[in-house]
Amino acid sequence: MRMYIDCDGIKLNSYLDMPKGNPEKCPLGIIIHGFTGHSEERHIVAVQQTLNEIGVATLRADMYGHGKSDGKFEDHTLFKWLTNILAVVDYARKLDFVTDIYMVGHSQGGLSIMLAAAMERDIIKAIMPLSPAAMIPEIARKGELLGLKFDPEIIPDEMEAWDGRKLKGNYARVAQTIRVEDFVDKYQKPVLIVHGDQDEAVPYEVSVKFSKQYKNCKFVTIPGDNHCYDYHLELVTEAVKEFMEELIQCHNPYIN
Numbered sequence: 658m659r660m661y662i663d664c665d666g667i668k669l670n671s672y673l674d675m676p677k678g679n680p681e682k683c684p685l686g687i688i689i690h691g692f693t694g695h696s697e698e699r700h701i702v703a704v705q706q707t708l709n710e711i712g713v714a715t716l717r718a719d720m721y722g723h724g725k726s727d728g729k730f731e732d733h734t735l736f737k738w739l740t741n742i743l744a745v746v747d748y749a750r751k752l753d754f755v756t757d758i759y760m761v762g763h764s765q766g767g768l769s770i771m772l773a774a775a776m777e778r779d780i781i782k783a784i785m786p787l788s789p790a791a792m793i794p795e796i797a798r799k800g801e802l803l804g805l806k807f808d809p810e811i812i813p814d815e816m817e818a819w820d821g822r823k824l825k826g827n828y829a830r831v832a833q834t835i836r837v838e839d840f841v842d843k844y845q846k847p848v849l850i851v852h853g854d855q856d857e858a859v860p861y862e863v864s865v866k867f868s869k870q871y872k873n874c875k876f877v878t879i880p881g882d883n884h885c886y887d888y889h890l891e892l893v894t895e896a897v898k899e900f901m902e903e904l905i906q907c908h909n910p911y912i913n
């Protein structure tokens with residue numbers, strides 16, 4: 658089902674998909690796309706379908722300035738995405754069928770759920786950052802965003818993303834303030850990080866590092882794969898399935 662979730666007057670285009678058999682109650686996985694991405698990308702839909710197959714409902718939401726949501730791409734920042742995710746979680750908590758809430762995010766969406774889950778550590782049962790772009794704050798502080806170099810103390814008013822779209826300097830100003838490590842320390846529930854070792858957009862080593870810092874993290878390498886899993890998407894969905902099935906069984910001893 659497609660609908661809008663309101664975030665302070667900004668409409669977030671979202672898709673709620675129920676698992677087969679329409680159970681009366683079930684867990685829900687929130688799924689967040691990456692920078693320049695949207696909820697209908699192949700790898701996002703694959704995760705949605707996998708969760709639905711194992712009895713988990715999904716809520717995919719296009720973030721500010723992305724997909725069919727309100728806001729201009731050039732005006733988006735990590736703070737806006739975090740506010741969006743908080744609104745999506747509030748929405749999910751009001752759905753009567755929802756038992757436990759989980760989060761999946763790809764790339765910048767992966768970073769965003771790492772940050773949001775730390776803020777909502779009492780609510781979010783586990784997270785799955787996929788190729789998370791967790792180095793963004795650090796490279797913003799170094800003045801290296803989008804492969805462009807700038808003086809981190811004199812932030813350009815505008816940068817160009819790889820697809821030619823403009824991005825305003827506020828993106829960098831916001832990103833520079835975020836200490837990812839503090840959020841990683843705060844979230845002590847189960848984490849699954851998945852990353853292709855030939856990722857051209859987000860270095861694989863970033864996930865190696867953060868998977869060691871998380872208190873309770875499983876790390877799955879996808880050998881030979883790139884940022885959007887063009888070669889082994891089935892290994893990504895298999896990792897998600899295995900991780901989630903174990904968690905669901907822990908919470909519900911009566912499931913087959």
Ligand code: FER
Pocket residue numbers: 691692693763764765766790793796801802803804858859
């Ligand atoms: C960057 C590298 C990666 C960057 C963003 C990303 C804004 C995000 C990638 C994604 O979400 O797919 O330098 O700067």
